[in-house]
Amino acid sequence: MRARLPVALAVLGAVLLSLGLLAGSVNREVLDGARFARHVDSVRTDPLVAERGGQAITAQLLAADPNLVAVRPLLESAATSLVGSATFGPVVRLAARQAHQAMTNDDPTQIVLRLADLGVVLAGVLRVVAPDEAEKIPPDLNLTLAELGARTPAAQTLRLIRTVGLLSWLFPLLALVAFGAAVGVGTDRRRATVAVGRGILAAGIVVGVVAVGVRIAAAAIDTGDLGGAVTVAALRTFGGTLWWVAAVPAAAGVLLAGAAGARLPRLDLATARRAWAWLTPPAPRPWVHVARGAAVLLIGLGLLIRPLLVAGIAAVAVGTLLTVGGVGELTAALGGVAEWRDGGRVRRALGPRWRPAVATGMVGLLGLLAVLGIGAVPTDRAVPVAAADAGTACNGHAELCGRRFDDVAFPATHNAMSAADAPGWFIPEQPTGLLGQLDAGIRVLLIDTWYGQRTDRPGLVATAPDSRPAALAAAERDFGPEAVRSALRIRDAVTLRRTGPPTPYLCHGLCEIGATELQPELGAVRAWLDAHPREVVTFIVEDEVTPADTAAVFDRAGLTPLVHTQPLGQPWPTLGQLIDSGRRVVVMMERHGGGSAYPWLLPAFRYVQDTPFTNPTVADLRCDRERGTGDSPLLLVNYWLANFGSLVSDARTINALGVLGPYLARCEKERGMLPNFVAVNFFDEGDLFRAVDQLNGFR
Secondary structure, three states: OOOOHHHHHHHHHHHHHHHHHHHHHHHHHHHOHHHHHHHHHHHHHOHHHHHHHHHHHHHHHHHHOHHHHHHHHHHHHHHHHHHOOHHHHHHHHHHHHHHHHHHOOOOOOOEEEEEOOHHHHHHHHHHHHOHHHHOOOOOOOOEEEEEEOOOOOHHHHHHHHOOHHHHHHHHHHHHHHHHHHHHHHOOOHHHHHHHHHHHHHHHHHHHHHHHHHHHHHHHOOOOOOHHHHHHHHHHHHHHOOHHHHHHHHHHHHHHHHHHHHOOOOOOOHHHHHHHHHHHOOOOOOHHHHHHHHHHHHHHHHHHHHOHHHHHHHHHHHHHHHHHHHHHHHHHHHHOOEEEEEEOOEEEEEEOOOOHHHHHHHHHHHHHHHHHHHOOOOOOOOOOOOOOOOOOOOEOOEHHHHHOEHHHOOEEEEOOOOOEOOOOOOOOOOEOOOHHHHHHHOOOEEEEEEEEEEEEOOOOOEEEOOOOHHHHHHHHHHHHOHHHHHHHHHHOOOOOOOEOOOOEEEEEOOOHHHOEEEHHHHHHHHHHHHHHOOOOOEEEEEEEOOOHHHHHHHHHHOOOHHHEOOOOOOOOOOEHHHHHHHOOOEEEEEOOOOOOOOOOOEEEHHHHEEEOOOOOOOHHHOOOOOOOOOOOOOEEEEEEOOOOHHHHHHHHHHHOOHHHHHHHHHHHHHHHOOOEEEEEEOOOOOOOHHHHHHHHOOOO
């Protein structure tokens, strides 16, 4: 009984661990609100979901106006692009967070995840290419992605899922106790350790089987309509992480069992021959024929139906075998293997000399696998960081150190605070926030500051009452009255109760449709500047916050010691001089300068002249002077199209080098000035950095 007890405990541990791994995956991917919201948004951007969503929207439009059938392909293409675009990312993530809160707080009402007010945005997309059809789009058009809650079977399922949080740590803890007891009570601890390794391997295999089952279930669902496409995308999105959850314990179990039993195979022909002999015995029993035939049949069907899935499973299997074989080679190379006879069999194990070294290597390898398995290695798409020699370069190029500030072209971002990856931003105009832009090489940040107040809705900021009329007018000027009303309805921000004092925020007009507190963001910029001592950064602020409050925020953020004061009419210093002085931050205010009290808050349009910024089409892009005076020494190029429904595709079109380069050359010729600040939307689309390098003479 005592000899069999370790095996029984190892089996119990395997069951508990497999359940714990599955519960932990659900806990991490579903019960974490932020991760759940990101997954929901990933489902929305799935190409098949976007396509089926575009078809559903088109069907609604044709039902409302059958005459639109003449432009059906255009409608379907535009609607598909819209559903999968970054425009609705913040809205969907916010709705998903709210739905998640309702699901985890016993909310009895039905929860509907939908893209609301699609008609307004779709009309804006079509206005450029089909203005007559755009007028026929109903403004109250929406697309329901999913319905959850009291009126669906999901209500009971969601209540059950709430218990998973407990199981996600309780089951692994009990599994650890069972594995420890298996080694502790066994008469032969080596054999007990082998049993534990096999139990861990079995847990990984169970999770892998579940992952395969999820993929098979997804493959069996009809994706001919939006509901099926959403279901399949959800299964793939939420179930995709199960592969790593399965691979880590499987590899760990193989290595542990192999090391304990000194049975790790070596990578030689003898190993291959033994494996083949095991698979093809000379006189197999009937059950071997059945098992072999079933396995071959499943593999064949898999290659016919899902070849990529079978190839992925095969790659994981081969990778595992190679890993185990590599450890076996290292073990053999150490040469510290002890042998003894146990009855009629020869036993082998690592000699005492090498056990600590191999154990350390095993721990390190398993640690690496664990890091990869839990997703600690970032998988987000990286944006290129400007290469620089930190010791000699200035803004990435040693050649710029000797040039005056007004003789350098800088990449800039319009509405830099309006980030697609920041929570709560409606109609974002950049892919990421200020730090992501600085990391990518942006050196001029065009930002808007307003007074906002916290509200009774967590995460939602309201424009301060004194600022609201101006903010509403600014938002309606930029987005149009219908879009603003749609945004406020989507955010459910019409009747908010303010709970905090007015505070400086980064907002694009109305803080209700996107807000980031100014001081923490500037504090993060200060930390970035400390880590990048050879960079010069400029802020151009559309300021509805007073100079005194702006200066106070810069001071609390630690940026005041870094700001440069430029006397009007005096030559600008070189980038090298700015860096050597330690004052390498330039701050310009569009509305109010700092006067004698804060001379470093430069009145922007006494130093800068710019180009028009309300350009609906490429043909409207001009180089005329919009603001500033003829002797303002710096040129700001406002280079974006004012179509909020097609911001990304517009940026992809006009930021291309073949469009942006000639335009900058034309402005340089017409104005007789170097375009110093090239401000764009969605800087990651197109060739902004190459165009700026060309202006600076780096071909």
